[in-house]
Amino acid sequence: MADSLDGSGRCDLSLTVNGTPQTVRAYPMQRLLDVLRYELQLTGAKEGCGEGECGSCSVLFNGALVNSCLIPALQAEGGSITTIEGLAEGPQLNALQKAFLECGGAQCGICTPGMILSASHLLDKNPTPTLDDIREGLAGNLCRCTGYMQIFEAVARAANEGVARPRTPA
Amino acid sequence: MTEHVVGTSVPRKEGRDKVTGAARYIDDITLPGMLYGATVRSQIPRGTIKTISFDPKFDWNEFVVVTAEHIPGKNCIALILDDQPCLADGKVNHPEEPILLLAHPDPHLLQKAVDAVAIEYDPLPPLFSIEDSDRCSQVIWGTDNLFKTFLIEKGSVEDAWAKADYIVEGEYTTGAQEQLYIENNGVIASFNADQGLTVWGSLQCPYYVHKALMALCNLPADKVRVVQVETGGAFGGKEEYPSMIAGHASLLAMKSGRPVKIVYDRLEDMTATTKRHPSRTRHRTAVSRTGQILGGEIDFTIDGGAYATLSSVVLSRGTIHAGGPYFWPSVRIRGKAVATNTPPHGAFRGFGAPQSLFAMERHMDRIAQVVGISPAEVRRRNFLKPGQTTTTEQTIREEIDLGKLLDRALELSNYSAKKAQFARENPAGWIKRGMGIAAFLHGAGFTGSGERYLASVVGVEACANGSIRILVSSTEFGQGTNTVLCQIAAEALDLPYENVRIAQPDTDQVPNSGPTVASRTVMVVGNLVRSAAFGLKQTLFASGLLGSLHSPEEFRAAAQRHVATHGALRSFARYEAPEGVFWDDQKYRGDAYATFAWAVYVAEVAVDLSTYTATVEDFVALQEVGRVLNPVLAQGQIAGGVAQGIGFALYERVVWQNGRMQNGQMTNYIMPTSADLPPIRVFFEEMGNIHGAYGAKGIGELPMDGPAPAILNAVENALGTPFDSIPLLPEEIFEAVSKESPAELLATGGE
Numbered sequence: 001m002a003d004s005l006d007g008s009g010r011c012d013l014s015l016t017v018n019g020t021p022q023t024v025r026a027y028p029m030q031r032l033l034d035v036l037r038y039e040l041q042l043t044g045a046k047e048g049c050g051e052g053e054c055g056s057c058s059v060l061f062n063g064a065l066v067n068s069c070l071i072p073a074l075q076a077e078g079g080s081i082t083t084i085e086g087l088a089e090g091p092q093l094n095a096l097q098k099a100f101l102e103c104g105g106a107q108c109g110i111c112t113p114g115m116i117l118s119a120s121h122l123l124d125k126n127p128t129p130t131l132d133d134i135r136e137g138l139a140g141n142l143c144r145c146t147g148y149m150q151i152f153e154a155v156a157r158a159a160n161e162g163v164a165r166p167r168t169p170a
Numbered sequence: 171m172t173e174h175v176v177g178t179s180v181p182r183k184e185g186r187d188k189v190t191g192a193a194r195y196i197d198d199i200t201l202p203g204m205l206y207g208a209t210v211r212s213q214i215p216r217g218t219i220k221t222i223s224f225d226p227k228f229d230w231n232e233f234v235v236v237t238a239e240h241i242p243g244k245n246c247i248a249l250i251l252d253d254q255p256c257l258a259d260g261k262v263n264h265p266e267e268p269i270l271l272l273a274h275p276d277p278h279l280l281q282k283a284v285d286a287v288a289i290e291y292d293p294l295p296p297l298f299s300i301e302d303s304d305r306c307s308q309v310i311w312g313t314d315n316l317f318k319t320f321l322i323e324k325g326s327v328e329d330a331w332a333k334a335d336y337i338v339e340g341e342y343t344t345g346a347q348e349q350l351y352i353e354n355n356g357v358i359a360s361f362n363a364d365q366g367l368t369v370w371g372s373l374q375c376p377y378y379v380h381k382a383l384m385a386l387c388n389l390p391a392d393k394v395r396v397v398q399v400e401t402g403g404a405f406g407g408k409e410e411y412p413s414m415i416a417g418h419a420s421l422l423a424m425k426s427g428r429p430v431k432i433v434y435d436r437l438e439d440m441t442a443t444t445k446r447h448p449s450r451t452r453h454r455t456a457v458s459r460t461g462q463i464l465g466g467e468i469d470f471t472i473d474g475g476a477y478a479t480l481s482s483v484v485l486s487r488g489t490i491h492a493g494g495p496y497f498w499p500s501v502r503i504r505g506k507a508v509a510t511n512t513p514p515h516g517a518f519r520g521f522g523a524p525q526s527l528f529a530m531e532r533h534m535d536r537i538a539q540v541v542g543i544s545p546a547e548v549r550r551r552n553f554l555k556p557g558q559t560t561t562t563e564q565t566i567r568e569e570i571d572l573g574k575l576l577d578r579a580l581e582l583s584n585y586s587a588k589k590a591q592f593a594r595e596n597p598a599g600w601i602k603r604g605m606g607i608a609a610f611l612h613g614a615g616f617t618g619s620g621e622r623y624l625a626s627v628v629g630v631e632a633c634a635n636g637s638i639r640i641l642v643s644s645t646e647f648g649q650g651t652n653t654v655l656c657q658i659a660a661e662a663l664d665l666p667y668e669n670v671r672i673a674q675p676d677t678d679q680v681p682n683s684g685p686t687v688a689s690r691t692v693m694v695v696g697n698l699v700r701s702a703a704f705g706l707k708q709t710l711f712a713s714g715l716l717g718s719l720h721s722p723e724e725f726r727a728a729a730q731r732h733v734a735t736h737g738a739l740r741s742f743a744r745y746e747a748p749e750g751v752f753w754d755d756q757k758y759r760g761d762a763y764a765t766f767a768w769a770v771y772v773a774e775v776a777v778d779l780s781t782y783t784a785t786v787e788d789f790v791a792l793q794e795v796g797r798v799l800n801p802v803l804a805q806g807q808i809a810g811g812v813a814q815g816i817g818f819a820l821y822e823r824v825v826w827q828n829g830r831m832q833n834g835q836m837t838n839y840i841m842p843t844s845a846d847l848p849p850i851r852v853f854f855e856e857m858g859n860i861h862g863a864y865g866a867k868g869i870g871e872l873p874m875d876g877p878a879p880a881i882l883n884a885v886e887n888a889l890g891t892p893f894d895s896i897p898l899l900p901e902e903i904f905e906a907v908s909k910e911s912p913a914e915l916l917a918t919g920g921e
Contacts (some may be wrong), residue, residue, distance in 0.1 A: 043198035044191025046402070048352040049436045053836035056352055084191030097189040101181050104802040107810065108648030109188030110353040110402025116189060141847040142836070144350050144403050145648045147813030148844040149852075150806050 015076050017042065018086025024073075024151040032071035033057045035081060044084035044113040048142070055141030058114035059083050065121040065140075084113035087120065096120055105154035107145035115141045119155045129159055175660040176864045179802035180667045183652035184400070193400045196356040196372045197433045204358070205234065205767060205878045206277040207422045207432040210270040210287045211442060213260035215296035215511040215829035216310065219260055222270065225286035232282060234273035234426040241421060243388030247413050247479075248381050253311075254514065256386055256417045256475035262291070263310065264476035264513050265830035266442040268414070273422040273430050289330040296511035298829055300450050301474050303508035310476070311509035317474050318482035318507045320489045322561050322758045323326060327456075330465025334456035338537045340531035342453070343895045344878070346473075346824040347446035347817070348831075349518050350841050351647075352434030353402025355411060355443060356433030359419035366393025367420055373412035375685035380677045382413035387420055398675040401647040405814070406517030408647065409687050410480055411443045440834030444516025445824060447472040447484055447507075449527030451492065461541040461548045465500030468492045469528050474507045475514035481507040484515075486617050490762045491875075493561040495572055495611040496528035496552040501561050511915060512829040517687065519814065520874035523612055531608040531879030532894055535886065540777050545883060547583070549609050550576060563763045568859040575770045575792060575855055582853060583772035583790040589887070595887065600779045603787070605886030606845040608876040609770045613763030614691040614861070614868025618753040620763070625745055627681035628695060630659055631673075632739040636726035638663060640699055640705075641740070642683040644691045649870050650803035651691050657799060658696045658863045662703035665722050681742065686803025689868025691827040693764070696863035698743040705741035765861045769793035771812075771876035774848070775884035779907065782900035784820055784885050785846075794873060797865030802856075804869060808852045811873025817841045819878035823897045 010025050017040060024039040036042045036059070045068050048054035052067040059068045060082040087094050093101065096116050106112040115138065122129060122137035129137060134155050136149075143151060171677070222237070226231050238245050238259035245259055246252040258269045270287060274280045296310075303315045309747050311317065357371035366389055373379060376396040383394045388401040396416070401408065415432055422430040433441070450919040455466035470492050474481030489505030497654050538548035553572035580586065586606055593605040629641035640659055646652040656670040663670070673680055683695050710716040712738075715728035730738050753760040765899050791808050796806045819838045825832040833839045861867050878896050886892045891906050 002277040037198075042191075043194070046195070046353065048354075049836040051436075051835060051837060056351055066288065072752035088190050091187060093186070100189045101185045102802075104179075104182075104806040105652075106185055106188040107806055108351070108353070108401065108403040109184070109193050110195065110351075112188050113191045135844050139843045142352060142841060142843060144352055144405070144800065144814070144841065145810045146806055147811075147850050150802070150846055151844070170381050 001013070013073055013077050015078065016080040018082060023111035026073040028072060028074040030073040031069050032073055032076050033068040035073045036068060042083050042085050045153065046110050047111065048110065053142070054111070055118060056111050056114045058117045058141060060117055060121060065118055082117070084117060095161050096154070099154040099158040103157060104150040105146065111141060111143045115143060115151060119158070122155070122158055127159060127162070129155070131156070173313045175667045176799050177797070178652060179800055180657060182650065183656055183672065184646065193401050195353055195400045196358060196370060199358060199370065199399065202361060202427040203357060204429040204431055204531045205269060205273040205275055205422065206280050207419050207430045208272045208280045208284050209268045209418060210272065210284055211619050212258060212265055212269055213289070214262065214291050214293055215265050216263055217261065217291040217293040218755055219258065219269065220292055221261065223288045225288070227349065228283055228286050231708060232274060234422055236271040236421045236425050240425060241386060242424065244317055244385045246385065247417060248385040249378070249410055249479060250482060251478040252434045254479060256414065257413045264511050265828065266513055266879045268418065271418050271422050273426055298510055298512065298826065300471050300508055303510050306653065310511060315509045316506060317478045317509060318485050320486060320505035320758055322489060322501065322503040324498060324561055324563055327465045327467060327500045327502045330456035330500045333464055335459040336457045336540050338457055338533070338540050340453045340456045340533045340536050340894060342451045342532050344525045344528055345897055346448045346515065347518060347822050348440055348824060348839060349405040349407030351403030351405060351407055351775035354434045354436060354439040355408065355415050356431070357412065357416045357419045358429055358431045359416065359423040360429040361420065361423040361427065366395065367424070368395045368397065369416045369420060370399050371412055371416055371482060373398050374404045374408045374645050374647060374687065376645070376675050376677050377682045378410065378685055379413050379416045383420055387424060396677045396909045398645045401645060404647040405519045406521065406687065407444060409517035409685065411516065436836060437834045438840065441831045442513060444514060446518040447474060447481065447515040447522065447525065449488070451526055453529060453533045455533065455537060457537055457541060459628050461543045461551050463496055463498060463552050467499060468503045470503065471506045471508060472522065472525065473510050473515060474510045475510060477514045478533065478630060479514045480516050481551060484517070486524040487528040487613070490613065490617065491523040492526035492530060492560060492612070494527060494598070495554055495609050495768060497558045500559050503561060510829070512826065519811065520871045521688065524818065524874045524878065527610045527875045528879045528896065531610065532882055535883045545607050546580060547577060553609070560762070563759050564761045568765065568916060569857055570768055570794065570859065571857065572609065572768060575768060575794060578855060579770035579772050579790055579792040582792060582851065583774065583788065585772055586709040588774060592888070601776050602779065602888040603774065603776045604884040604886065604888030606773045606775065606882065607770065607882045608880035608883065610875045611766040611768050612689065612868065612875055613766050614873040615764050616688055617762055618755060618760070621694060621745055622747045624684040626684040626695060626698060627742055627744045628683045628698040628702050629681055629740050629742045630699065630706050632706060632729035634730065634733050634735055636730035638665065640670065641680045642672070642695055642699065643675050643677070643680050644683050644695045645675050645686045649807060650800060651686065653803060654692050654799050655696060655699050658699050661864065662700045663707055663725065664720065665725060669722055689870045689872070692866045693862030693868050694745065696866060698745060700863045701743035702741045703820065705743060706739065708891065709739065709741060736913040765859070765867050767793060767795045767872045769876055771878065771880045773880035774885045775881055775888055777885060777888050777903060782904040782907065784898060786816055786881060787846045788849050789850045789877070790853070791826060791850060791873060792855060793877070794855045794857050794859070795869045796859050796861050796867035797856060798854050799864060799866050804854070805852045807869055808873045809850045812850045813842055813847055814875050815874050815877025816847060816881065819881040819896050820898055823899060
């Protein structure tokens with residue numbers, strides 16, 4: 001990887017995104033968020049603040065929830081990433097997406113991809129969360145529209161229905 | 171069809187795209203050959219520009235550079251007074267005022283270029299506060315620093331003073347608040363000589379931007395096209411500002427001949443764009459021995475920043491709401507919007523009402539204390555009743571029972587028992603709890619003759635395949651416009667919700683149904699959608715293609731045949747003012763709003779005297795908003811508004827220095843997270859009041875008005891110390907409480 005550096009300063013990175021192996025040409029310190037959005041056209045991850053406060057750019061990185069605006073591309077080398085685009089099972093919404101839709105968990109929608117990935121991560125670790133677990137678990141993802149109540153309801157509903165774990169990329 | 175669509179929680183129209191990440195926001199869109207644009211801004215609050223110089227180390231030939239002299243039309247953001255330049259021309263009146271624009275294919279290089287433009291100024295003395303502006307030591311706008319004044323007079327206040335048993339005075343202030351939509355402002359502009367200018371953007375009001383671009387770019391109406399794309403929150407923050415950023419991108423696109431995208435980062439969005447107007451309200455009230463309001467004076471002043479923009483309209487709404495949901499036999503309300511050298515303050519959910527109602531509802535608790543009755547009782551004794559008149563002498567014609575609303579809110583919050591419990595428990599611990607009430611109203615739709623002037627038009631269209639499409643410029647930015655308007659059309663046409671969709675707001679495709687503001691969309695635009703849908707149905711009936719009892723399949727077939735035979739089938743409806751509505755714009759008297767939504771909110775608050783932090787532990791939001799057309803969306807609107815209100819009260823402080831926001835990041839401007847908020851319990855009381863489409867009143871702004879006063883009333887109940895300014899942060903509580911000794915406070919507890 002490092003030996004593929006060319007005159008531009010960019011290098012080839014290999015990573016698995018939503019189960020598909022990908023090679024992208026990126027600057028080592030380019031933000032993972034930009035690699036996803038601009039090199040791979042996966043625009044589901046959003047930039048809200050660019051400093052890891054709002055959580056709109058949340059993705060799963062080797063199973064951990066990260067702010068992709070804080071991860072340099074180089075760090076993602078060899079890693080496995082799940083974005084919102086990788087969550088639905090074919091044309092079917094997964095249980096969390098369905099619950100967000102039904103409970104009013106998405107209003108303007110800009111925080112929704114990050115929020116759903118954060119909820120997915122929470123339920124993966126703790127399939128039967130209490131309301132306080134949900135409140136704490138989502139505290140890294142800001143939503144200005146909902147006041148969070150219907151998001152909590154959506155996560156609780158998905159948990160009750162035994163939400164499938166996020167699709168673990170191969 | 172027998173099933174009703176209205177009144178059910180059908181899923182959000184664009185919801186699927188939002189939960190799958192498929193929804194495309196402005197920053198998700200890239201056009202071929204697109205450049206990125208950036209703005210060079212004023213570093214000082216006020217002065218004249220001496221020189222602009224470009225660092226010779228840069229190859230400036232690579233950049234598109236635009237200054238005021240490149241503007242093809244009028245250098246202003248056309249809105250009300252047209253006083254705000256699009257680019258500063260020789261002088262600046264606030265920090266972050268746009269001076270010069272740059273565009274380049276590489277956004278990273280662009281940022282460095284912005285820093286490589288040096289501007290020298292001759293500074294002039296600035297004004298930063300309402301008090302400074304009042305003193306007029308410098309005239310920074312017009313002849314007296316006043317954007318607008320209003321005077322509402324009802325009855326004889328002099329008589330009230332003479333009859334008063336008590337005269338209760340108070341001064342209340344509110345700070346600036348950032349809308350903090352999670353998606354920053356952004357647009358893309360594209361220009362060619364044949365088609366003219368097209369702008370796609372994150373925005374609330376396509377026709378505001380359309381009007382501004384015609385004037386700025388000197389183009390006729392048919393050469394300017396404005397398209398709203400998926401918008402990631404707005405709250406008023408994308409009402410007027412998009413005309414500015416769209417103007418900038420358009421100027422760069424016209425000069426370069428290439429598409430130009432400008433998307434702000436968080437810091438630029440926070441420091442350069444609008445916020446809620448800071449306010450100061452003074453009350454002086456004549457009250458009887460029994461707590462009856464006899465009359466009074468209210469002075470309501472807002473800080474408009476450097477240009478007039480929407481301040482006159484914000485002031486109007488704040489002034490009209492200043493008397494709250496109470497009967498004033500006499501009152502004199504003076505409203506005033508003043509100029510300061512900060513970026514212009516602008517639209518934000520509630521639009522002046524959260525400021526003046528904060529004052530009114532804090533003042534009611536003060537009156538209760540002076541008279542020696544409970545906060546609930548003082549409100550009950552003064553509530554407006556059907557047949558009485560508001561401060562503008564609008565007669566309440568609907569069957570509203572605010573006493574009943576209050577009773578239910580007190581019951582839902584377990585108010586009396588909790589208040590007694592806290593009074594018992596408070597003396598023993600470091601955590602003091604209290605209960606607070608706010609009762610309020612919010613006028614739906616434009617003020618006074620506003621809707622008549624707007625004369626909104628909407629269309630409903632049958633497409634070639636027989637499906638229905640709504641044509642409105644009303645935008646979706648999370649509140650549910652798409653969904654509720656489709657519900658209304660489906661209901662009117664006896665069709666399933668799935669058979670109706672809504673056109674993307676595009677000024678080439680949709681009529682001007684007015685701006686998406688003022689809680690007017692469901693009530694006013696929705697009613698027009700219903701009329702237009704009825705018109706379309708009548709056309710199909712008259713054609714003989716459709717019988718009055720029909721299935722969705724028959725409707726589809728009839729619409730298809732009509733379009734195939736006669737071409738496009740469209741029905742339009744235009745707003746007409748109802749009969750018997752009177753408004754005097756000069757005296758500010760008459761029917762200010764078609765109707766009001768009413769609410770009583772109760773906050774339960776804990777103040778921890780080891781950290782001086784106030785936390786809301788339970789929140790009851792009860793309102794009368796006519797008929798609820800989509801319960802899930804309506805609950806979401808209320809809970810979201812309450813959360814913003816809690817932020818307004820306890821979290822969100824804009825730190826100013828020399829007229830510039832110093833904490834323009836999410837790390838230091840703190841909004842509530844999921845861990846900070848209490849259960850927000852939302853309830854609706856339907857009292858049979860029928861307005862707008864299928865009985866709905868405006869709802870979007872209402873929940874912003876009540877939380878702050880309810881919370882500060884609860885803090886006073888907890889500590890026995892009054893606070894009359896928001897935001898109320900731990901440092902203020904510390905300062906006030908440490909004046910008394912904590913030990914003494916521990917001993918005295920709450921009430």
